[in-house]
Amino acid sequence: MKITQNIKIAVDAVVFGYHNNQIQILLIQQKFGKKQWALPGGFVLDKETLDEAVIRELKEETGVKANYLEQLYTFGATQRDERLRVISVAYLALINPNNYILKADTDAKDAQWFDIYDLPELAFDHKDIIAVGLERLKAKINYQPIGFELLNTKFPFSDLENLYQTILNKKLDRRNFRKKLLSFGILQETDQYQKVGSGRPAKLFKFNKKKYKELEQNGFHFEIKFA
Amino acid sequence: MKITQNIKIAVDAVVFGYHNNQIQILLIQQKFGKKQWALPGGFVLDKETLDEAVIRELKEETGVKANYLEQLYTFGATQRDERLRVISVAYLALINPNNYILKADTDAKDAQWFDIYDLPELAFDHKDIIAVGLERLKAKINYQPIGFELLNTKFPFSDLENLYQTILNKKLDRRNFRKKLLSFGILQETDQYQKVGSGRPAKLFKFNKKKYKELEQNGFHFEIKFA
DNA sequence: ACAAAAGTGTTTTACATACACCCATGG
DNA sequence: CCATGGGTGTATGTAAAACACTTTTGT
Incomplete structure (x- = not known):
C-alpha cells in the first residue's frame, strides 16, 4: 500500500490555570521567525500515541504536568501553517499554576502565563484553538467536577x-x-x-x-x- | 524545517440512520485482505480540509450525503492499522436512510446498513469508534435538536x-x-x-x-x- | 364491536431562585 | 469598634414526573 500524502501531524495544548481570580493560559515563545507566542505542542513521534505526545511536549516545553487532560478538537484547515501542511490535535489541560509559577517565572521568558482576556498576538490559528478550549471549559465545569x-x-x-x-x-x-x-x-x-x-x-x-x-x-x- | 514523521492521516465516518425502530450504521466492505466491514473513510488529500475529506469519502464509497456532520474524536493509537501508522479523525454523521435504502441495497454488497446491536466483525478499531459515536449521539440528542x-x-x-x-x-x-x-x-x-x-x-x-x-x-x- | 395507535390535563413533587443577617478575625 | 470576608435557612416559583381516559381509524 502506497499513499502519497504530505501532511504532518502535531499536538497542541490549551493549558488553563487559575490565579489571582483570573483564568490564565500557558504559552511559549517560539524560537524562530517572529518569535510569536504559541500554544505548547509539537510534532507527534512515529511511535507514541497522541496523549503521549502532548504529555511529552508539555513537559519538554514548560515543565508542567497537567492535572487533567482531554482531547479537544482536531484542526485541519489547509493553511494553518504557511510552511507545510500540519494538522493539529488540540488538547485541553488544567493545572494549578501555584505548583509551577516560580518555574515559569524563572525559566526565562520561554513559558509564561497570560490572562485569558489579555493575550499577545498568537502564532498560526492558536487564537481559534484557545477559543474552542475556553468554550469547552465553560461548558464542562457545569457537568463534570473538573x-x-x-x-x-x-x-x-x-x-x-x-x-x-x-x-x-x-x-x-x-x-x-x-x-x-x-x-x-x-x-x-x-x-x-x-x-x-x-x-x-x-x-x-x-x-x-x-x-x-x-x-x-x-x-x-x-x-x-x-x- | 525538516520533520521525519511517517504517519498518515485518515478520516472515518460513523453514519447513523434510523429505520424500522432501529438505529443503524452504514458500513462498507473492504476490497482487500479479509474483506472485513469497516467505516466509510479514507486518507486525507493534501489540499482538502478534514471536513471536505469525509464528505468526499462518504460520497465515493456510499453515495450518501449526510444531513448532519460533526467531528467526533481523533484516534491515534500506535497499532490501529498493522500496515502503517494511521491516525484517524472520526466524524459523526446522521442521515435519513429512507433516502438511500434502495441505493445501498442495489449497489451490490459494498455498502450496507447494520443494526447497531448486531454488527459484523469490524476492521481496525472501528468498533471502538462506533462506541464513541453512539455515546455522543445519546448525549447530544438531549441538548441539540439533531x-x-x-x-x-x-x-x-x-x-x-x-x-x-x-x-x-x-x-x-x-x-x-x-x-x-x-x-x-x-x-x-x-x-x-x-x-x-x-x-x-x-x-x-x-x-x-x-x-x-x-x-x-x-x-x-x-x-x-x-x- | 373491538383492536390499535393518536391525542389530551391535572396533581404532586422536587429543585432552582431569591433573599438578609450573624460570626470570627485583624487592624 | 469597625472593616472584611465566612457561614447559614426559609419562602416562593417553576418545571419535571406521575398518571388514564377519549378519539379516530381499520378489520
Whole structure:
C-alpha cells in the first residue's frame, strides 16, 4: 500500500490555570521567525500515541504536568501553517499554576502565563484553538467536577465560588452555590482553616475524587444548573 | 524545517440512520485482505480540509450525503492499522436512510446498513469508534435538536418518540415528551396525516429549523431532561 | 364491536431562585 | 469598634414526573 500524502501531524495544548481570580493560559515563545507566542505542542513521534505526545511536549516545553487532560478538537484547515501542511490535535489541560509559577517565572521568558482576556498576538490559528478550549471549559465545569483541578488540594469555598464566577463570567448566589455543591457529597471538610488578612478564617475543603467515582458508578451525575 | 514523521492521516465516518425502530450504521466492505466491514473513510488529500475529506469519502464509497456532520474524536493509537501508522479523525454523521435504502441495497454488497446491536466483525478499531459515536449521539440528542436529521422531513410524533426511546434505550412518558417538545415551539404542524394500518391517523410535523436558529440567537437552549 | 395507535390535563413533587443577617478575625 | 470576608435557612416559583381516559381509524 502506497499513499502519497504530505501532511504532518502535531499536538497542541490549551493549558488553563487559575490565579489571582483570573483564568490564565500557558504559552511559549517560539524560537524562530517572529518569535510569536504559541500554544505548547509539537510534532507527534512515529511511535507514541497522541496523549503521549502532548504529555511529552508539555513537559519538554514548560515543565508542567497537567492535572487533567482531554482531547479537544482536531484542526485541519489547509493553511494553518504557511510552511507545510500540519494538522493539529488540540488538547485541553488544567493545572494549578501555584505548583509551577516560580518555574515559569524563572525559566526565562520561554513559558509564561497570560490572562485569558489579555493575550499577545498568537502564532498560526492558536487564537481559534484557545477559543474552542475556553468554550469547552465553560461548558464542562457545569457537568463534570473538573474545576477542582485548577485549585489547591485544600481550598476555601470562596475559591471554588470565585472560580466558577470567573469562568462563567457571572455572579452566583453564594448560599445557593454552596448548598448545591455540598449536596453532592463529594466535598470533604478538613479541620484546617485559612486566614487571609482580615475576615473570618475559612474552613478548607478537599475534593473527594474517590467518593465521586463511587457515586458516578451508581448513576450520580454532577450537574450545575446556573446556565 | 525538516520533520521525519511517517504517519498518515485518515478520516472515518460513523453514519447513523434510523429505520424500522432501529438505529443503524452504514458500513462498507473492504476490497482487500479479509474483506472485513469497516467505516466509510479514507486518507486525507493534501489540499482538502478534514471536513471536505469525509464528505468526499462518504460520497465515493456510499453515495450518501449526510444531513448532519460533526467531528467526533481523533484516534491515534500506535497499532490501529498493522500496515502503517494511521491516525484517524472520526466524524459523526446522521442521515435519513429512507433516502438511500434502495441505493445501498442495489449497489451490490459494498455498502450496507447494520443494526447497531448486531454488527459484523469490524476492521481496525472501528468498533471502538462506533462506541464513541453512539455515546455522543445519546448525549447530544438531549441538548441539540439533531434527532430530526434521522427522520423524514414530515413525521408523526410517534416517530420522534420512538427515536428517542430507541436511542436512549428507555421508555418515555408520551404525554410529557410531547408536551415538552411542543413547548419549544420548533415543531410545525402540517395539515397532513399519516395512516398506518389500523389506528387513528397521525398528524405530521415538521422541524422548523429557521425558528430554532432564531430562538437560539435569543438565548434559547434546546434541552430534554429525561436523563 | 373491538383492536390499535393518536391525542389530551391535572396533581404532586422536587429543585432552582431569591433573599438578609450573624460570626470570627485583624487592624 | 469597625472593616472584611465566612457561614447559614426559609419562602416562593417553576418545571419535571406521575398518571388514564377519549378519539379516530381499520378489520
